[in-house]
Amino acid sequence: MKLFELVGCDKDNGFSPFVWRTKLALAHKGLEAELVPLHFSEIRNTLEFSGSKTVPVLEDGDNVISDSWDIACYLEENYSDKPSLFGGDAAKVGLNLLSLQIGKSLLMPLFKTIAADIHDVLHDMDKDYFRKSREQRIGCSIEEAAEDFKTPLKLFKGNLWPYSQHLKSEDFLAGAAPAYSDYMLYSTFLWARGSSMKKIVDDNDPLVDWLSRMDQLFGGLGGQVKYIG
Ligand SMILES: N[C@@H](CCC(=O)N[C@@H](CS)C(=O)NCC(=O)O)C(=O)O
Structure with a gap:
């Protein structure tokens, strides 16, 4: 199997939140x-074979799957003998909704919070492309985003509230054991951790203990991502 991912200057630091889900x-x-690291400027050409303009793309034998959600569905269907990612069809429908909620209420304000930091960790070849494409998305320049990160950060933190409340009584979003809902949220934090030094969770938040539980999974797969500096 091959997984195509996005990296910055450091080829070992894949920080895309969607690739983290995969x-x-x-x-x-x-x-x-096997991980195939790509810079933004390499994605389109390299992935032409897949029909996708974004990572993640997974190659599994003759099967080529793009989009993190489609990949998760593919894995659930084709590796049904392995532990379930979704926990059944009813839960799967809810996950699609959760993905939309995380996208709108967390990824959007967090992107504006860390856009300038992401720009800093990119390879020089990607910086112009990132600036042109992302300034449109955030509605201001990278420099303005660097200056005024507190407003979107406040929005992001406020929108964490339902997850924090839920984690007061549950070890994981999915209950007693982690599942895809946890990975969707956790990858949001790994994105920030791999690209920014900003503290995005308050010390007393129940998310802190959940993050530390998530960091220990799979031999410390996500826990190895250190705040860069
Ligand atoms: N909905 C897609 C989103 C993937 C996505 O936006 N990937 C970004 C990296 S985080 C990308 O490859 N962007 C390429 C570009 O902007 O040129 C998924 O879940 O896989």
Whole structure:
């Protein structure tokens, strides 16, 4: 199996939140994939064979699957003898909704919070492309985003509330054991951790203990991602 991922200057630091979802899903299933690191500028050409303009893309024998959600569904269906990622069809429908909620209420404000930091960790060849494409998305320049990160960070933190509340009574979002819902949220934090020094969770938040439980999974797969500096 091969997994195509996005990296910055450091080829060992794949920070895409969507690729993290796939890495964690593979680990949950006990599957290993060879990682193919790509810079933003290499994605389109390299992945032409897949029809995708974004990572993750997973190559599994003759099967080529793109989009983290489609990959998760593929793994669940084709590796059904391995531990379930979703916990049944009803839970799967809810996960699609959760993905949309995380996208709108967490990934969007967090992106604005860390956009300038991501720009800093990119390879020089990617910086112009990132600036042109992402400034449109965040509605301001990278420099303005660097200056005014506190407003989107406050929004991000406020939107963490339902997850924090849930984790007061549950070890994981999925209950007693982690599953894809946990990976969707956790990958959001790994994205920030691999690209930014900003502290995005308060010390007394129940998410802190959950993060430390998540960090220990799969031999410390996510826990190895250190705050960069
Ligand atoms: N919905 C897609 C989103 C994937 C995505 O946006 N990937 C970004 C990296 S985080 C990408 O490859 N962007 C390429 C580009 O912007 O040129 C998924 O879940 O896989």
